Amino acid sequence: MSTAGCAVAGGIASQLIIRIGLILFGASSPATARKGFQMSTSRSQAGGQASSPRQPVRDKVVVITGASSGVGLETARQLAGQGGEIVMIVRDQARGEHARSQVAEAAAGKAPVLLLADLSVQADIRRAVHEVTDRYDHVDILVNNAGAAFSRREQSADGLELTWATNYLAPFLLTELLLPLLVAAPAGRIVNVVSEFYGRKLDLGNLQGERKYSYFGAYRASKLGEVLFTTELARRIKGSGVTVVSVSPGPARTNFAGPPGVLGVVLGVMQHTPMFKPAGQAAGGIAWAATAPELAGDSGGLYMRGKQLSLKGAATDQSLAARVWRISEQQTGSTRLARPSRPSQPPADRVADLTHSTPLGLALGIGSLSRRGG
Numbered sequence: 001m002s003t004a005g006c007a008v009a010g011g012i013a014s015q016l017i018i019r020i021g022l023i024l025f026g027a028s029s030p031a032t033a034r035k036g037f038q039m040s041t042s043r044s045q046a047g048g049q050a051s052s053p054r055q056p057v058r059d060k061v062v063v064i065t066g067a068s069s070g071v072g073l074e075t076a077r078q079l080a081g082q083g084g085e086i087v088m089i090v091r092d093q094a095r096g097e098h099a100r101s102q103v104a105e106a107a108a109g110k111a112p113v114l115l116l117a118d119l120s121v122q123a124d125i126r127r128a129v130h131e132v133t134d135r136y137d138h139v140d141i142l143v144n145n146a147g148a149a150f151s152r153r154e155q156s157a158d159g160l161e162l163t164w165a166t167n168y169l170a171p172f173l174l175t176e177l178l179l180p181l182l183v184a185a186p187a188g189r190i191v192n193v194v195s196e197f198y199g200r201k202l203d204l205g206n207l208q209g210e211r212k213y214s215y216f217g218a219y220r221a222s223k224l225g226e227v228l229f230t231t232e233l234a235r236r237i238k239g240s241g242v243t244v245v246s247v248s249p250g251p252a253r254t255n256f257a258g259p260p261g262v263l264g265v266v267l268g269v270m271q272h273t274p275m276f277k278p279a280g281q282a283a284g285g286i287a288w289a290a291t292a293p294e295l296a297g298d299s300g301g302l303y304m305r306g307k308q309l310s311l312k313g314a315a316t317d318q319s320l321a322a323r324v325w326r327i328s329e330q331q332t333g334s335t336r337l338a339r340p341s342r343p344s345q346p347p348a349d350r351v352a353d354l355t356h357s358t359p360l361g362l363a364l365g366i367g368s369l370s371r372r373g374g
């Protein structure tokens with residue numbers, strides 16, 4: 001092929017890669033820039049914040065799932081660098097210990113704590129919540145970050161489709177169970193890590209991939225589920241003092257397992273383009289959403305790199321969000337759970353808000369919680 005031919009072919013190939021990238025990762029356009037957000041690498045963020053007098057998470061209890069790798073690990077490092085006490089929920093002891101040492105190195109406050117749980121297993125989630133509840137009387141920040149995607153349909157230990165169980169039901173159940181501790185914090189914050197590539201439609205008859213399954217289909221459905229969970233939770237916890245938002249890190253260079261076949265190869269190539277940010281930089285947007293004072297009380301939004309994205313398609317359907325919530329309760333048995341040992345009594349006005357204004361408060365039985373001795 002001639003040089004010109006090579007250039008044209010190369011141009012077409014790069015255009016194709018960019019188009020696929022835009023379809024996969026860049027479908028939403030930023031709507032609102034938020035003040036005070038700075039992208040930075042984890043090293044500079046952690047180091048800079050550690051020496052800064054402004055440490056927004058000093059002594060705050062921060063629970064992060066999937067903290068052994070990628071943006072979860074980098075978010076843990078950044079928030080540790082800001083003085084937070086990081087509780088890292090990971091599924092593998094060795095990877096977890098390795099990550100913990102990195103978070104400890106960045107820490108400006110207390111040493112990080114490691115909890116083991118395979119989040120696709122509901123019994124593991126309940127056990128992890130017991131451990132958190134035994135240790136803390138409140139949780140300031142919960143980052144539901146762990147996520148995965150699978151080439152073939154697989155089932156979790158609970159008999160549920162694995163992508164849905166890991167990416168969607170795990171945050172749903174973990175949040176429900178930790179909510180009393182988040183309410184007990186002065187200003188609890190929940191950050192659900194989603195993708196701007198979430199599905200624009202949801203087939204309620206195929207939530208388990210029982211009729212049709214694909215890597216992207218299952219992943220996008222699970223991420224739409226998380227966005228809907230955020231908006232429905234925002235509605236249910238209004239007035240509780242807890243803020244919940246969705247955040248996409250945007251395309252980032254991490255260990256996330258790509259799709260099979262040609263698309264996997266294309267995405268592998270794209271990882272080396274500027275469209276994909278280093279994990280530490282992408283984590284900056286998550287750390288920001290976990291701490292930004294301007295988001296306090298402003299629940300339900302979706303953010304990427306410090307900017308609000310408008311919700312699209314099924315993500316705007318509040319009745320769908322309520323239906324998915326009810327399905328999730330059935331799939332987790334969450335309303336029937338025996339509560340782990342309870343947190344400190346939240347302020348009376350918040351209890352009143354939750355128990356009287358939302359079904360969630362009743363389901364959680366927050367009004368009957370008693371203060372732990374002392």
Ligand SMILES: NC(=O)c1ccc[n+]([C@@H]2O[C@H](COP(=O)([O-])OP(=O)(O)OC[C@H]3O[C@@H](n4cnc5c(N)ncnc54)[C@H](OP(=O)(O)O)[C@@H]3O)[C@@H](O)[C@H]2O)c1
Nearest residue numbers: 066068069070071118119120146147195251252254255256
């Ligand atoms: N990278 C991107 O371009 C991108 C774009 C948009 C959204 N996201 C989202 O960002 C989040 C983090 O992904 P990442 O890119 O940082 O990928 P990653 O490097 O693969 O990290 C994923 C984390 O989730 C954990 N995890 C997966 N399944 C788990 C399970 N069953 N139980 C407990 N932990 C589990 C992994 O643990 P192990 O270390 O044990 O595997 C790992 O710590 C995900 O929710 C993903 O959907 C990523």
